[in-house]
Amino acid sequence: MVPTQTRPGFIQALRVFRQAARDVPAYAKFLCDNGVDADAVRTPRDFAEVPPVTKDNYIRAYPPHELIAGGSITGAGTWSSSSGSSGAPTYWARDGISHEHGVRLHARILHGFRAATRPTLVVVGFSMGDWIGGTYTFRSVADLSPHDLRVSVMTPGMDVELIRADIAALGPYYRQIVIAGYPPFVRDVFDGAPAAVLDQDIKVLMAGESISEAWRDNLLTLLGKPGRVEDTCLLYGAADAGMFGYETPASIAIRRLADRDDNLRHDLFGPDPDLPTFVEYDPAYRYFETDADDRLLCTLANAMPLVRYRINDVGSVHTAAEVGSALRAAGRPATVPTTTADAGFVALRGRPDVAQSFYSVKFHPDTIRGALADPRVAAELTGKFVLGKDSGATRADQLTLVVELRPGRTPDASFTDLVGSVFLDTLTAASREYRDLRGRLGTRAEPLVRTRPFGSVEFRYAIKHDGRVSAP
Structure with missing residues (x-):
């Protein structure tokens, strides 16, 4: 028996779980590999013990047809994709x-x-x-x-x-x-x-x-x-x-x-x-x-x-x-x-795992770190950064990139242009969403780059610096 007094929505969630366990080949395999008996899951407490699925352990781990009920690719009525900044799309089916x-x-x-x-x-x-x-x-x-x-x-x-x-x-x-x-x-x-x-x-x-x-x-x-x-x-x-x-x-x-x-x-x-x-x-x-x-x-x-x-x-x-x-x-x-x-x-x-979102394009820290490790700029930079977005009452939103200089480094004024160029090369190669955004906005999609001396307040307390700042 399923209890009638539970958290709102649980009965429907349990129904989705059981249908997936019965009809979706990938999910049946996922439960088997994790030692889960679907019939034993009856309460919210039981449900909370079911291992979560993620892009890595589930969506990307099985071929797309096995993620669909019945194992048929035609169960997808509409496909959408998201690529983040890796350049490799993740495909999502809707019905x-x-x-x-x-x-x-x-x-x-x-x-x-x-x-x-x-x-x-x-x-x-x-x-x-x-x-x-x-x-x-x-x-x-x-x-x-x-x-x-x-x-x-x-x-x-x-x-x-x-x-x-x-x-x-x-x-x-x-x-x-x-x-x-x-x-x-x-x-x-x-x-x-x-x-x-x-x-x-x-x-x-x-x-x-x-x-x-x-x-x-x-x-x-x-x-x-x-x-x-x-x-x-x-x-x-x-x-x-x-x-x-x-x-x-x-x-x-x-x-x-x-x-x-x-x-x-x-x-x-x-x-x-x-x-x-x-x-x-x-x-x-x-x-x-x-x-x-x-x-x-x-x-x-x-x-x-x-x-x-x-x-x-x-x-x-x-x-x-x-x-x-x-x-x-x-x-x-x-x-x-x-x-x-x-x-x-x-x-x-x-x-x-997202440093910033700009016009819905997600910028991921690892991709930006890769840009700052480019030999053209790496000798001057610690690799720490803050990717942000400026907004005001009288201007359009502007993507900003603040980078930290190595101790004692004072590059000339053209260095920020070089950092911007490397950023553009890296992101354009990695993200088709960013390529699309640049095609639409042109130079508006380019970041305003600023350098800060080593130990500046933006970076001083970052033990694990992930580059995130809050959107304005």
């Missing part, structure tokens, strides 16, 4: 279940934007290649008609001028425009846009990287909507599984309270001074846990079912009741509205 979940989750977001009563044009500004953002968003929105939403969709992709032209031409025939895109790209679209664009009622749907509340405020001011945070929504998603969760007006309000209240921030998110991304998730679609290293684990149905999949993101999982208790302890109203009765929250603090 009707994944699509249905995507449609329902986008429907909730667009209901929040009042698209049920306001004719709405959704403009997809994500990349439209085999990365997930553009195609997933387009398909989800295009199939919203059964959800009582008055929505049309178009797909200009990452083309600033085309998006502006589309909004100017079609916007007057709709009550509102929802632009979907990576945060810095969305900013590019509206920074310097003509009145024919900015005069529309614009909502913003973002994904791919974190934002600060100051960044959100700057964007809303640019749109002529100061304080209208409910007109923005940041998704937490990945090619691995589609959408994990999304911001709601309640999650944004709680995050903004934590930004101003150190005690609330600490109670909710721990001692990290940087605010995490904070989203609502539906346990009926995604079952979240954390492991001993605070890495998020997710179980979900898909063409490639994932069971206790270690996403490699660091974060925490909260029920609405737990969030309410933290608010009450901080002397705040403790009511936490959620979209569904069982909905919970995920706080995403970051990815230890």
Whole structure:
């Protein structure tokens, strides 16, 4: 017997586990190799003992057809890929279940934007290649008609001028425009846009990287909507599984309270001074846990079912009741509205193996270390670095690379250009996503390189320096 009173979403997660153990050849082998008897797993405690799957021990360890139910490659309805900075793509299959979940989750977001009563044009500004953002968003929105939403969709992709032209031409025939895109790209679209664009009622749907509340405020001011945070929504998603969760007006309000209240921030998110991304998730679609290293684990149905999949993101999982208790302890109203009765929250603090994300391109520390070990620059550098992103109220986001000089080294002014050139050569060779970004942005994709003397504060306390800084 399966207990009826368990964590929200566990019954569905257990169903995914058992179906995967029965029908997915790779997962059956994985359980056998790890000595797991699927029939003996009945409770959340049992489930927590099942070894997590990862890209290395599971996704890349088996041929793709064995990761799909029935062992048939045609079980994949749609393929997406992610390559990180290794240059070797990881392929992810999706099917009707994944699509249905995507449609329902986008429907909730667009209901929040009042698209049920306001004719709405959704403009997809994500990349439209085999990365997930553009195609997933387009398909989800295009199939919203059964959800009582008055929505049309178009797909200009990452083309600033085309998006502006589309909004100017079609916007007057709709009550509102929802632009979907990576945060810095969305900013590019509206920074310097003509009145024919900015005069529309614009909502913003973002994904791919974190934002600060100051960044959100700057964007809303640019749109002529100061304080209208409910007109923005940041998704937490990945090619691995589609959408994990999304911001709601309640999650944004709680995050903004934590930004101003150190005690609330600490109670909710721990001692990290940087605010995490904070989203609502539906346990009926995604079952979240954390492991001993605070890495998020997710179980979900898909063409490639994932069971206790270690996403490699660091974060925490909260029920609405737990969030309410933290608010009450901080002397705040403790009511936490959620979209569904069982909905919970995920706080995403970051990815230890990602130095920075820029226009959704992930820069990995090992690749950057490889660039700084190049013989053209290595004699001058310790190898320590901080890859970051500058953002401001009046300028577009700028990728920055701060590097530490060896003791006594004082290279001439041209050295930063050389470091930048080596960075570009290395990343362009390693990452097709970065090659695509350079093709779109040109010199805008190049980092602003700065050198710092040996022992500078950016590096002084880094015992294990991974190059990460928080996104602005």
